[in-house]
Amino acid sequence: MTLSQFLAPATLGLTAAATVWYLLTDSDRSNIKTSKHFPSLPLPFPYIFQSNLVEVSSSEWPLRLHQLNSPTFVRLPGFPSPVLMVIDPQLVKQLLSKCSTRPLIGDPSFTNLFGNTSIFRVVGSEHRRLRALCGRAFAKAALGFHFERLKSLAIQSLNAMAEACEAARAIDSMAFVQAYSYKAVCVFLVGDDSDQLEALELLEVDFIAFSTGFLAEFRPRWIDYFSGNRIPKAVAARSRIIKKCTEMAATRREQMNGGQLFTDSLSAFIESKDTDGNGFTDLEIAELFLDLLFAGFETTSKQLATVMYHLTHSITDSDMNLLMDEVANPALFESETTFSSKGVHLEAFIKESMRMFPVLPAPTRILVEDIVLDGVHLPAGTIVDAVREQGLFIPNAQKFSLSNFIGHDAFDKNQSTDFVPFGMGEGMCLAFLLAKLEMKLIVAEALRFFVVHKSSSHKSPIFTHFPSKTVNCFITVERKQ
Numbered sequence: 001m002t003l004s005q006f007l008a009p010a011t012l013g014l015t016a017a018a019t020v021w022y023l024l025t026d027s028d029r030s031n032i033k034t035s036k037h038f039p040s041l042p043l044p045f046p047y048i049f050q051s052n053l054v055e056v057s058s059s060e061w062p063l064r065l066h067q068l069n070s071p072t073f074v075r076l077p078g079f080p081s082p083v084l085m086v087i088d089p090q091l092v093k094q095l096l097s098k099c100s101t102r103p104l105i106g107d108p109s110f111t112n113l114f115g116n117t118s119i120f121r122v123v124g125s126e127h128r129r130l131r132a133l134c135g136r137a138f139a140k141a142a143l144g145f146h147f148e149r150l151k152s153l154a155i156q157s158l159n160a161m162a163e164a165c166e167a168a169r170a171i172d173s174m175a176f177v178q179a180y181s182y183k184a185v186c187v188f189l190v191g192d193d194s195d196q197l198e199a200l201e202l203l204e205v206d207f208i209a210f211s212t213g214f215l216a217e218f219r220p221r222w223i224d225y226f227s228g229n230r231i232p233k234a235v236a237a238r239s240r241i242i243k244k245c246t247e248m249a250a251t252r253r254e255q256m257n258g259g260q261l262f263t264d265s266l267s268a269f270i271e272s273k274d275t276d277g278n279g280f281t282d283l284e285i286a287e288l289f290l291d292l293l294f295a296g297f298e299t300t301s302k303q304l305a306t307v308m309y310h311l312t313h314s315i316t317d318s319d320m321n322l323l324m325d326e327v328a329n330p331a332l333f334e335s336e337t338t339f340s341s342k343g344v345h346l347e348a349f350i351k352e353s354m355r356m357f358p359v360l361p362a363p364t365r366i367l368v369e370d371i372v373l374d375g376v377h378l379p380a381g382t383i384v385d386a387v388r389e390q391g392l393f394i395p396n397a398q399k400f401s402l403s404n405f406i407g408h409d410a411f412d413k414n415q416s417t418d419f420v421p422f423g424m425g426e427g428m429c430l431a432f433l434l435a436k437l438e439m440k441l442i443v444a445e446a447l448r449f450f451v452v453h454k455s456s457s458h459k460s461p462i463f464t465h466f467p468s469k470t471v472n473c474f475i476t477v478e479r480k481q
């Protein structure tokens with residue numbers, strides 16, 4: 001065992017214990033509100049982690065933060081200064097009206113992983129320009145064109161799970177949903193050209209290296225040094241991805257100049273123009289591919305692991321019957337339009353899964369001006385995390401139920417800013433329609449053609465907050481006869 005392998009879990013355990021102790025003891029902290037400062041969680045081992053390891057992966061996390069009766073400063077890995085966690089919906093609203101850009105997480109070397117024109121790095125008018133160009137491109141590359149391909153991809157992935165289950169008694173769904181999510185974004189980006197699709201799919205291994213390096217950014221450098229230099233490997237993977245994607249954009253541009261017609265996102269990116277008539281450069285498209293594939297497969301696969309978890313562990317028999325009846329209707333699968341409009345229970349199932357375990361439970365923003373929040377002065381530049389309350393304070397909130405998203409006025413967060421698993425405002429998810437379609441399709445095809453159960457021989461721990469390390473949902477998958 002290396003030093004880092006020993007120290008990391010030991011420190012994690014001790015820090016988590018101290019944080020949990022702070023959260024669980026003396027829960028009546030009502031005196032906090034009268035103080036001039038918001039409280040900070042204790043930091044037991046500043047030299048090693050420089051963070052409070054709050055358990056941000058479960059749906060009870062906002063509830064525990066709420067017990068503090070006050071916004072609270074928490075040190076999170078990768079952030080240069082303490083982050084103010086705010087959960088009260090009124091205070092969240094007040095804060096977000098005074099916030100602008102997202103902070104670039106990680107220390108300065110983080111910039112090696114996202115280039116100068118990455119949507120995660122640019123701010124202000126440049127960010128708005130990129131978003132507007134993407135918006136136009138996505139509107140053109142309608143999901144309807146990819147529906148049949150995504151449907152086959154879902155079945156292919158479920159078949160792979162069933163085959164793996166024949167060899168081993170149960171599988172951890174993570175690796176499979178990760179491959180599915182990655183390939184689904186590839187289809188969305190270059191689905192019209194089978195050579196380009198194959199080339200992009202081959203980059204998955206580089207994306208995994210990139211993603212592993214990104215996670216490593218959230219820990220001190222010495223840990224990375226002792227555990228395989230994942231950050232330099234990610235930087236090298238990034239160069240290969242950018243080179244290949246720039247080539248693909250250039251090739252496609254030539255094909256389009258030669259009169260060939262395409263309907264996928266790459267062609268839409270190439271055609272998209274801003275109000276001055278300027279479009280994306282090939283390098284900008286490559287950066288965008290990196291952003292979209294990274295954001296797309298990391299988030300969707302973690303969320304899908306939770307979806308698989310709820311499908312096999314939490315759903316009630318009556319809700320399962322509603323889903324089974326819905327997917328038994330062949331009209332549902334006629335087109336992307338029928339799938340969206342008729343898949344009411346599927347939609348509710350995905351939303352309820354996201355409510356219980358949101359992958360990104362809080363948008364992180366920077367205050368652009370000084371404000372007084374709940375009697376406390378906060379200077380411009382403060383980093384804040386506006387935690388969504390996810391309906392936790394409503395009776396039966398811990399119960400997984402489709403009815404929460406089918407016409408239940410008191411609980412349905414559909415129209416409200418309280419339930420915004422894809423973010424809101426200037427940084428809202430660019431591809432939430434694709435993400436929802438992917439998740440609904442794999443659930444629908446699993447119910448139609450497969451028998452999916454939880455594994456009786458494994459426990460399924462679940463850690464979903466991005467960028468977390470592990471999501472294990474052990475299941476068995478069998479093809480229906």
Ligand code: HEM
Pocket residue numbers: 102119120131185291292293295296297299300303359360363364420421422423424426427428429430431432434435
């Ligand atoms: C279940 C899956 C997904 C979830 C839960 C999710 C969630 C989010 C959230 C909450 C944000 C906003 C972050 C913030 O406000 O700071 C975001 C941004 C973003 N997402 Fe997603 N996302 C998912 C899937 C995808 C997919 C499939 C793609 C691409 C194909 C994608 C691309 C992006 C991009 C590019 C941004 C940044 C937008 C910007 O900076 O303007 N996401 N996502």
